[in-house]
Amino acid sequence: MSETMINMKILRKCGGELEHAIKCRCVKPCSTEDYINAMEDTITRTRTANTCTKKTKINEVQVIEEIQCTEETEESDLDSEVSEDTPVEDYPIENITAFFEVTEVHTHLPQYSKDCYNLVNIQNARMCKTKPAGGKGYTAGASFITSILMNNIEAKVNLNTGAFCTCVGNDYLRVILPEWKNHLLPIEGVQLSSASDNMYLLGILDTNIVFPHPAGSIRIKTEIVVMENCTFQHIMLGNDYLNIYGIDINNHKDRYFTIEENKIQKFAFSNMCKQIFIVSSKKDTYRE
Known part of the structure; x- marks a missing residue:
């Protein structure tokens, strides 16, 4: 690996303000030793390495022990009657009822409007795009x-x-x-x-x-x-x-x-x- 590639990797590891400060001091093509000296001098003078991003505090989560059921569950009659060799046509047909929760009924109705507006006399009625008066x-x-x-x-x-x-x-x-x-x-x-x-x-x-x-x-x-x-x-x-x-x-x-x-x-x-x-x-x- 060439010396230029090594210098670029060092700068990428620094990142942020430290990378900018090193580039300002090493304008001309310099050796790896010059980059390291500039980095140490910048850290000593500005203490850039002591500043770090704010870490988010994670609350402690209590783990609740799962209670294992010791009783054996009763097998359903359907499982006992159906064997592995039973063909697909012989399986019983049952109706499945599914309930879907509708969150927004008017999602595809952009022309929907509320009916809570009171009727206004024609003398006081304004156009729809009129800017209201100050404080109103x-x-x-x-x-x-x-x-x-x-x-x-x-x-x-x-x-x-x-x-x-x-x-x-x-x-x-x-x-x-x-x-x-x-x-x-x-x-x-x-x-x-x-x-x-x-x-x-x-x-x-x-x-x-x-x-x-x-x-x-x-x-x-x-x-x-x-x-x-x-x-x-x-x-x-x-x-x-x-x-x-x-x-x-x-x-x-x-x-x-x-x-x-x-x-x-x-x-x-x-x-x-x-x-x-x-x-x-x-x-x-x-x-x-």
């Missing part, structure tokens, strides 16, 4: 479910602008609209997923939605995608209707889902709609 982090995600009217029936809706389209599960739709299958339209060539979980689409429901508000309600006509393997008990409102009706709510600071006009403008229409409908300053009429 506990209210995050607790004020985005409000009530709407769907075909004159009250329903719960989730104000989630991150959704691609408005969707609902067939279980919740059966509660608010028992005859939903009679109004279902076919859907083809569309694939939706939620956190790598494929959604099974049943069809499209063409319906009217009303956001009630004392200052003036908003009535929109939207198409809701009905899905089979949904567990949330509300309607997931997507951002498709925002583009259709020109509602600009995503760029506001507070992003409240309000309709009332006040000093802090929280609800507005996009510039495209303002060019079509211009509000007259003299008369409360609209002109093209």
